[in-house]
Amino acid sequence: MRPVYTALTLVALALPPAALGQEAPAPEPRRLFVSGEAEVRAVPDRATISAGVQSEALSAADALAATAETMQAVFAALEAQGVAAEDIQTSQLSVDPVWDAQPDDRRPRVRGYTASNLVSVRVRDVARLGALIDAVGAAGANRIDGITFNVENPQASLDDARGRAVADARRKAELLAQAAGVTLGPVISIREGGSGGPVPMYARAEAMADMPVAAGTVGLSANVEVVYGIE
Helix, strand or coil, X not given: CHHXXXXXXXXXXXXXHHHHCCCCCCCCXXXXXXXXXXXEEECCCEEEEEXXXXXXXXXXXXXXXXHHHHHHHHHHHHHHCCCXXXXXXXXXXXXXXXXXCCCCCCCCEEEEEXXXXXXXXXXXXXXXXXXXXXHHHHCCCCEEEEEXXXXXXXXXXXXXXXXXXXXXXXXXXXXXXXXXXXXEEEEEEEEECCCEEEEEECCCCEEECCEEECCCEXXXXXXXXXXXXEX
């Protein structure tokens, strides 16, 4: 009788679930995946600069001593400009040999050393940025390696960007649904991507003290991924 059982088993496997008294699996829902992006512009109210001193001397000790002496004057200038101690952080401290190339492919020799000391300074009053740069330059700083602008409280701008990103996703979904000849259904899921922090855009130049500094605007961005049902 084993061949009979085997045949019956094969017949049962070939029958659809409804014929066996089972419910057929529901069809996979049709979905539309879209992304939305948006960026808003905001006027920065905070800035960060990298400034410091680089000195060269015949010995590493002399280079360090010269840098340290000038940096004391830079720190004093920052304090005189009203920069709090917690807004100043050392970002680089280094000593490097200075090599002197030799003729006839001979090995280069060390002709001195450079010592660098850079600090990152948070500026809470952008209007005073130019005066602060002038002050540290007058104190002896010979390295200004970068300025970045940001917004202290970006949440309102980021929320605006999020709303615009969702609207952008909806616009794309409606366009795609219409082009495909389907009806756009409800939102099934929304996932936020990484929100972008301030991106500098130097849009205007304003003279701050003697040093002209362009604060411009910064961009804050958001992106979302939205899944819609379609009919």
